Amino acid sequence: MHSACPALDDRIARLRQLAQADARLEGVLLYGSWTLGEADAHSDIEAYLYIQEDHLADFNGPAFLAQLAPLKLAYTNMYGILAVVFDDLMRGEFHLTAAGPGIDEVPTWQGMVHLPHPDDAILLDRTGRLTHAARQLAEFRPPQPVPTAQQLSDELANWTLMLAHVLARGETARAHALLHSVIAPQQLQLCRLLRDSTAHWLTPSRALEQDLPAADRDRYTATTATARQHDVRTAACNSWRWSRNLAAEAADRWTINLPHELHEQISSLLNETR
The missing domain is CATH 3.30.460.10 (Beta Polymerase, domain 2)
Structure with missing residues (x-):
């Protein structure tokens, strides 16, 4: 080779x-x-x-x-x-x-x-x-859609709730790290699962520019921020909206279970931090 x-x-x-x-x-x-x-x-x-x-x-x-x-x-x-x-x-x-x-x-x-x-x-x-x-x-085994979508949707809710609490405490740098190091990779994996683009599953940001549609790239960009309080809070809200959209799309496609009341409560907590 x-x-x-x-x-x-x-x-x-x-x-x-x-x-x-x-x-x-x-x-x-x-x-x-x-x-x-x-x-x-x-x-x-x-x-x-x-x-x-x-x-x-x-x-x-x-x-x-x-x-x-x-x-x-x-x-x-x-x-x-x-x-x-x-x-x-x-x-x-x-x-x-x-x-x-x-x-x-x-x-x-x-x-x-x-x-x-x-x-x-x-x-x-x-x-x-x-x-x-x-x-x-030698044989690539893509992730199983239903359990993987359920796992990622649950992870995104859990970690975003932590993000909301960290923001409410005023820990901007820690929130920035959570957003980019923990939440974003799982969002990209869920997005890849939905787009049938799992070749770079283990490093979901790899070749993102070639693998994912422009609309998804724009949503991802909106979740990034400098480590300034206002920017991180705005990015956190954008991130959660995208997570909810991806989870809803997964639920429509694979009939996974979503805790809608919890999702609304996370949205309310994030809105309070803005």
Whole structure:
């Protein structure tokens, strides 16, 4: 597989060579935009390094990755993933994982990870176990509409009620964070579900400009704001109106249950904060 970024292709090819030469590694599995055929000059390199259990404790991840290119930064991030920045400013995320349990876990990613070309995503597989596991992720399984729409509609009501309380307390910065980091991704997922556009389900803002109609993009834009009190309050009201519209559309399409009285009460609380 080749991408629109020759530098990334070269780095992946180099990673394949290094992994094959390092007997401590049992397998290497790529994930992310390269495996979806969507990588470009701004893409990261993301992979699982499956290390033999007796070598995991002494495997020096930064030293291994520095053989790809000089590192400007290497640290374990908040999710326990080795994050690096190469000298050309390409980012990388690498899971250093025990081969036995790590490879066994791969099939459980169904519905969360899609590898349309699993054999291309595998840079090393000494035993065949990783290939067998990764091939189970080749078929994309879109979310089930009815339970997913119900879940998202309930989430939006719950989190927007919290947003209304936070605004009433006068915590503008916290409300701003809730609006953009918690509520907006779930709105976009519900919108994608309704538009039958779930290819970027796990990162619903990805390729939004190409995936969703202009009317939805405008509604999303109206939910964004600077962290100023008036702007956040206006965006919160716009956000809740869009959430209610999406939930109502989902209810008409899939007959999900909506707590209408609660929705009205949330609207009243938000209006009081304006």
